[in-house]
Amino acid sequence: MPDTFSTSLSKSYTTDILVIGSGSAGSVAAIAAASGKYKVTLVERYGFPGGTSTQMLDTFYGFFTPSETPRKIVGGIPDHVVNALNHDGNIFLRPNTYGAGTGVNYNPEKLKQVWDNLLSESGVQTFYHTTLVAVEKADESARAIFFHKGAGFFSITAKRVIDASGDADYCHWAGFEYEKAGEEEPAQSMTTTFRMCNVDLEAFKAAGGKKMLKEKMAEAVDSGRHPLPRKEGSAHEMNQPKCVSTVAVKVTDHDALDVERITAAEKEGRHQAFIFEDFFRVEVPGYQNAKIIGLSHQIGVRETRRVYGEYRLTKEDFMNARHFEDQIFLCGAPIEDHRKSPNGGLETFWQYVPGSGVYGVPYGTIVPKGSKSTWVAGRCFSATHDAHASCRSMAQTMSMGQAAGFAAVQSLENDIGASELDARKLRERLVQEGAVLDIPDVVADITRNGWSNNKTS
Ligand SMILES: Cc1cc2nc3c(=O)[nH]c(=O)nc-3n(C[C@H](O)[C@H](O)[C@H](O)COP(=O)(O)OP(=O)(O)OC[C@H]3O[C@@H](n4cnc5c(N)ncnc54)[C@H](O)[C@@H]3O)c2cc1C
Structure with missing residues (x-):
């Protein structure tokens, strides 16, 4: 870390669990993390929560599988988000058997307030207009340096960190390994909506x-x-x-x-x-x-850094509709790769999950390799370019956040490192919250304006 930061630090905070970035992944991670007895701090560089979900979009994909017989494969805290929007008539379902499947269309301005409310009700300490600029210590206890244009540089020391910055900024500064989009395969294009x-x-x-x-x-x-x-x-x-x-x-x-x-x-x-x-x-x-x-508030960025985790999701997992003992959520979204075609045209390449149409995503994809106290959630999780092109819809990024938040709590409760955590206990906690970890038998009832929380307890 440059000396200039340490000499000009205006203030120091401490927290138990620090979440960087309040996109769909980070906001849900913070809400999940606050379900324990620990202090949770969420930091966001813009003046509002939601990241891509509120900066430029208006449809959650990934809750339902794209088929004639759609299954609802995501639940838990992501349901609470939709329920809160639905309460004031701010969603409608767009039934769709092709593309990414049925979408949950929402009012993105209302969603900013919904995230605000859910975070406040959960007791999360939130700092907006604050950007992570450096990391001093990465593991055991992390000291991250932030910048706010009024307050200048200040630090937050945390026992556990969830990097939900999309760009894996924390992992970058902390020295975790990652693949940068475009290095091995062409990066997906960007879009101003x-x-x-x-x-x-x-x-x-x-x-x-x-x-x-x-x-x-x-x-x-x-x-x-x-x-x-x-x-x-x-x-x-x-x-x-x-x-x-x-x-x-x-x-x-x-x-x-x-x-x-x-x-x-x-x-x-x-x-x-x-x-x-x-x-x-x-x-x-x-x-x-x-x-x-x-x-859109900024140009939409589909991928930048993808961390190398304890497990790396691959196209093979997608093609085999693979399931894992330690899976923490499901995905049925197709590969949707926005890139140049061989003739130079700008097209979108689609490929659907074969067989059951659903694969599982294991715990190791949200744990940077060898990590004791850090998780990733959202579009910087551990996956190859192709697998990422499927597993990046917001129902899935919210699910990653949910798992990372609960994992951070269990890690503190049991005084155990991220990579040693007992995934069975995490899965139990997820199911208790209403997460869907196995393909449901029932076909989802998709009706305009219909929504129900599938919480099981
Ligand atoms: C153009 C486009 C269209 C898409 N369409 C859809 C769609 O219709 N439906 C769908 O489900 N998915 C869609 N996706 C995919 C999906 O939106 C993203 O994969 C998902 O929203 C990523 O969520 P995230 O929380 O990981 O990251 P983000 O939403 O990018 O959140 C990261 C947050 O971290 C903050 N941040 C970043 N760096 C720092 C820092 N250093 N310090 C502090 N804060 C920081 C950012 O401001 C942001 O709020 C689309 C993506 C794009 C780009």
């Missing part, structure tokens, strides 16, 4: 809906009328009336961990978004009077 308001959805549907949109995009690209980056992209109805959320922009060949490249990517993402706005207004029935009302 945007929302359009005042869309006449009836006129859009009457003119052919999504099928028509796809044809219009292809025509626009082929004719050269609009320089769209690709011929496909999702535009779907939001919780807010007459509003549509769009995941269409594709920015490739940039490194999200390099300050110059991410700056260029942000500019390129905004540039593409307004090309799309022009295309929608000119070419797509129902959009003539629509306008962009918001761009």
Whole structure:
């Protein structure tokens, strides 16, 4: 750690469990960790919780398997999040047998408040506008250095740490090993999402809906009328009336961990978004009077660092729909890889889980190799590029957070290191909370606005 940090530390805090990043993984990790008798501190670089879930998206995927007979394969604290949204009418289900399966569409602005409330009710101490910038000691007891533009540098000493920063910033500073996306296989592209308001959805549907949109995009690209980056992209109805959320922009060949490249990517993402706005207004029935009302808070980054854990999830596990004795959650999401095709085009490659359509994810994927006091949760977990391209939906990142939070509690209770933890005890705790660890026999009842908590106790 540079001397300048130690000499200018304005304050020091201590905590039992420190969670870095309040995305879907980190927020759930903190809530789970606070279920014990320990002090939990959550630190987030932006002024609101949720990470990707509130910065740019509005649909949880991964709760249901994508098939004619969908199964609900995630439960526990992720259910509480959806229940809280549902309470005020802020979700609807988008039944879908293909793609990533049925999605839980939510109001992302309301979700910020839901995360705030769940964190406060759980007693989590939260620091917003605070960025992790260095780690002094990584194991036994960690001393992490943070920066807040008003307070300057300050430290938090913790007995246990959950790195849910997405970029594995803590693991990077602490010296854990990881693979950087793009080093071995092409990194997934980045996307600035945007929302359009005042869309006449009836006129859009009457003119052919999504099928028509796809044809219009292809025509626009082929004719050269609009320089769209690709011929496909999702535009779907939001919780807010007459509003549509769009995941269409594709920015490739940039490194999200390099300050110059991410700056260029942000500019390129905004540039593409307004090309799309022009295309929608000119070419797509129902959009003539629509306008962009918001761009994502930052460009969406699908992968950066993936830590090497006690276990590394692979494409083989996916292809064999493998299950593990120590699995801590399930995944049925397809590989959805946003990358360049061999001819240079920007396409999305899909591949579905064969057989049962569901695989299990073992405990070792959230434990950095040899770790005593650190876990990872969310998109920086231990997986290869392909396996990660399946196991990154938010129902799964929330499930990782849930397991990491309970694991940190059990590790303190039993005074045992992360890699020595008894996964059977962790699984018992997860089941008690309502987590789904085995494929359910029953087909999920997917009805618009229907939701139920599958808590078992
Ligand atoms: C464009 C795009 C579209 C997607 N579409 C869907 C979809 O429709 N449905 C779905 O289920 N999944 C989707 N995904 C995947 C899914 O959203 C992500 O995999 C998931 O949200 C990652 O969650 P996370 O908590 O691991 O990371 P993040 O959501 O990235 O959270 C990390 C948090 O850590 C904070 N942070 C980072 N560094 C620091 C630091 N040094 N100090 C303090 N705080 C820090 C960040 O600000 C952030 O809040 C999409 C992803 C992208 C990028």
